[in-house]
Amino acid sequence: VAPARKRRRRHRSPTRRAENRLAFFLLLPAVAIYGAFMLAPFAASIYYSLTDWDGVEKVKHFVGIDNFTAMLHDPRVSGALLHNLVFVVAGTLLTMSIGVLLAVLLWGQPAFGSFYRLVFFIPFTLPVIVVGIVWSWIYNPLFGSLNSGLGSVGLTSLEKGWLGDAGTALPSLVVAQTWALVGFVVVIVLAGLQNVDPDLVDASQIDGARWINRLKDVILPQIAPVITMVTALIISFGFQTFDIVFVTTNGGPGTSTEVLGTYAYHAAFRQNEVGYGTALSLVMTVLSIAAAVGFVGIRDRQHRHG
Amino acid sequence: MASTGAGARRRRVRSPRRLAVAAGRQAILIAVAAIFLFPILLIISTALKSPIDALLDPFGVFTSWHPANFVDAWTLGGFGHYFWTTVEITLPTVGLVVAVSVPAGYALARLHVPGRRSLYYLFIAGLMVPFFAVMIPLFYELKGMGLIGSIWGVILPGVAGVQGFGIPLGVFLMRSFFVDLPDELSEAARIDGSSELSVFLRIMLPLSWPGVSILVVFVFFQSWNTFLLPLLYLPGAEHQTLATGVYEFSTGRTRETALLAAGALIMIVPVLLVFLAFQRRVVRGMLAGAVKG
Numbered sequence: 001v002a003p004a005r006k007r008r009r010r011h012r013s014p015t016r017r018a019e020n021r022l023a024f025f026l027l028l029p030a031v032a033i034y035g036a037f038m039l040a041p042f043a044a045s046i047y048y049s050l051t052d053w054d055g056v057e058k059v060k061h062f063v064g065i066d067n068f069t070a071m072l073h074d075p076r077v078s079g080a081l082l083h084n085l086v087f088v089v090a091g092t093l094l095t096m097s098i099g100v101l102l103a104v105l106l107w108g109q110p111a112f113g114s115f116y117r118l119v120f121f122i123p124f125t126l127p128v129i130v131v132g133i134v135w136s137w138i139y140n141p142l143f144g145s146l147n148s149g150l151g152s153v154g155l156t157s158l159e160k161g162w163l164g165d166a167g168t169a170l171p172s173l174v175v176a177q178t179w180a181l182v183g184f185v186v187v188i189v190l191a192g193l194q195n196v197d198p199d200l201v202d203a204s205q206i207d208g209a210r211w212i213n214r215l216k217d218v219i220l221p222q223i224a225p226v227i228t229m230v231t232a233l234i235i236s237f238g239f240q241t242f243d244i245v246f247v248t249t250n251g252g253p254g255t256s257t258e259v260l261g262t263y264a265y266h267a268a269f270r271q272n273e274v275g276y277g278t279a280l281s282l283v284m285t286v287l288s289i290a291a292a293v294g295f296v297g298i299r300d301r302q303h304r305h306g
Numbered sequence: 307m308a309s310t311g312a313g314a315r316r317r318r319v320r321s322p323r324r325l326a327v328a329a330g331r332q333a334i335l336i337a338v339a340a341i342f343l344f345p346i347l348l349i350i351s352t353a354l355k356s357p358i359d360a361l362l363d364p365f366g367v368f369t370s371w372h373p374a375n376f377v378d379a380w381t382l383g384g385f386g387h388y389f390w391t392t393v394e395i396t397l398p399t400v401g402l403v404v405a406v407s408v409p410a411g412y413a414l415a416r417l418h419v420p421g422r423r424s425l426y427y428l429f430i431a432g433l434m435v436p437f438f439a440v441m442i443p444l445f446y447e448l449k450g451m452g453l454i455g456s457i458w459g460v461i462l463p464g465v466a467g468v469q470g471f472g473i474p475l476g477v478f479l480m481r482s483f484f485v486d487l488p489d490e491l492s493e494a495a496r497i498d499g500s501s502e503l504s505v506f507l508r509i510m511l512p513l514s515w516p517g518v519s520i521l522v523v524f525v526f527f528q529s530w531n532t533f534l535l536p537l538l539y540l541p542g543a544e545h546q547t548l549a550t551g552v553y554e555f556s557t558g559r560t561r562e563t564a565l566l567a568a569g570a571l572i573m574i575v576p577v578l579l580v581f582l583a584f585q586r587r588v589v590r591g592m593l594a595g596a597v598k599g
Contacts, residue, residue, distance in 0.1 A: 018501065019418055019502050020417075020418065020419070020420075022413070022502045022503055023418065026409035026410060026412060026413040026417070027410050027413050027414070027419065027425070029406040029410075030406040030407060030409070030410035030476075030477065033402070033406060033465050033466050033473060034429065034466050034467070037440075037444065037462050037466035037468065038432055038440060038467060038468055038473075039428075040443075040447065041444040041468075042435065042439055042440050042443075044443035044446075044447065045439055045440060045442065045443050047443075048442065098338075102335075102338060105331050105335055106335070110328065110331055110332065110335065111328075112335075116335050116339050118582075118585075119342050120342055121581075122578065122581075123342065123346075125578065125581050126577070127530075127531035127533065127574070127577075128533060129533050129552050129556075133552065133556050133570060134349050134570075135345065137348060137364075138345065140365065143364050144365060145365055145367075148365075179342065182342075183342075187589055187592060188592060188593060191589060191592075191593045192593075236436070240436045240437070240438065242438075243533055243534065247553060247556070264438060264441075264442075265441075268442045268445075269442075269538070277442055278442045278443065281438035281442060282439060284438050285435065288436055289434055289435075292434075
């Protein structure tokens with residue numbers, strides 16, 4: 001009741017018009033920049049995707065949803081989508097399981113805990129370009145640390161050019177991406193764990209519940225909202241994968257690591273298929289948002305029923 | 307409270323089973339930490355290689371000591387130039403995001419604005435929109451404005467938040483910050499006859515630094531590390547940033563790995579220093595974003 005009364009009083013006040021004018025000037029710069037460089041190109045994206053523009057012609061020919069139907073018959077699209085799904089599914093599972101495990105290990109202040117947390121988080125602060133470069137050194141066929149490590153334990157037969165081999169390039173990139181993202185999960189989940197009641201966990205320990213059950217039944221349900229949000233973010237990162245592929249394999253060898261992002265880039269900026277490239281990036285946008293929102297929705301329903 | 311906590315911890319350590327658990331935990335943590343640190347040590351060791359060692363064993367860890375690489379990377383490698391270009395882009399980006407988000411966040415939190423709620427959602431929707439949704443048309447828009455090849459072609463989209471953060475994060479953080487400030491502060495000033503503008507400038511603005519500092523750190527990270535914006539909108543050799551400079555160097559014909567590693571370190575160190583200085587704030591900001599957003 002109180003806030004409503006206050007608002008009504010404000011309405012009648014003589015300073016109301018001054019307030020409106022001030023609000024206008026305070027909002028104007030943000031609205032102008034955001035509108036010009038975010039909303040306008042987003043609207044243009046939808047328009048471009050309905051044309052067959054090549055980036056040069058004066059006129060943009062309207063082709064309806066042709067670009068989108070063409071995708072259904074484009075084997076590079078299904079291939080790229082599959083690679084995105086590998087990043088989404090394998091990448092998310094790896095990142096989340098390692099991240100949650102490390103966070104739980106760091107929970108309850110073990111010795112050197114803040115040092116470990118820092119070490120796990122540093123990769124996340126690195127620019128992706130540097131992540132790509134250092135991992136391509138590790139995977140280097142001639143001098144790479146992975147091959148020399150395998151050689152030194154007698155597994156010479158497993159040595160290979162990890163990023164140059166169509167069979168190993170994609171999993172190798174997923175590992176590099178996981179290294180870069182785990183710290184993000186650790187820090188967020190660890191912060192979520194600060195709100196977990198330690199007494200509950202101790203009680204279950206007396207019951208003799210095994211460690212993994214304790215994690216699954218007592219700890220994780222309490223930080224479920226945090227886990228859901230982080231997972232949704234990692235899923236949408238998976239659909240938006242670009243930099244790590246672009247700077248290491250650029251989609252190769254062949255198209256074995258091509259994702260929707262790199263394909264859209266090549267279509268628009270290398271092959272002048274601006275309309276098609278824009279349509280591809282819109283599909284990617286929709287997939288990444290829908291997957292994240294859908295995941296949150298499913299988790300919500302589980303919680304209400306479970 | 308503190309003494310019981312310490313007592314509990316001491317008791318825990320004494321039990322042999324607890325001790326075994328703690329040791330096992332440390333063993334796992336050390337092993338994983340070693341794996342996580344290795345790529346970073348690899349960059350440092352490669353950056354310190356003498357020219358001969360870099361040819362014979364470029365990725366052997368700490369096999370030579372040649373710190374002059376940093377000087378060469380800064381001068382011959384062009385990373386000094388890339389560094390200053392990155393500064394020229396990052397500072398205005400951070401400054402502009404703060405300068406426009408703080409007033410906008412304040413207006414959306416504290417002032418009567420018609421359609422205030424929809425406007426707020428329109429802003430934070432930008433946090434969900436990936437760069438690809440605007441990447442291609444933005445190129446032609448900037449080209450039409452004559453901004454391709456100018457640092458403003460990277461700054462303005464960065465401020466708008468096309469690669470994440472930017473104005474959407476700024477409005478989100480600052481609005482939630484101003485919403486949480488108690489009403490009594492501004493009401494008292496209004497009763498004293500202060501105008502709305504002076505309530506904002508004299509009472510609210512000085513209180514906003516905790517929120518602003520989180521925003522500064524996040525936008526700094528984003529802007530410093532951004533790769534696609536300069537790659538697409540800032541072509542040409544004269545305006546390379548550290549990100550595009552490192553990329554060009556790694557794909558170029560010169561295979562001077564040691565200089566590349568030194569350049570990568572020149573790029574990373576400012577980020578790490580800022581992170582170390584603001585660690586707590588970064589974590590708090592990320593948590594706020596992950597839980598609310």
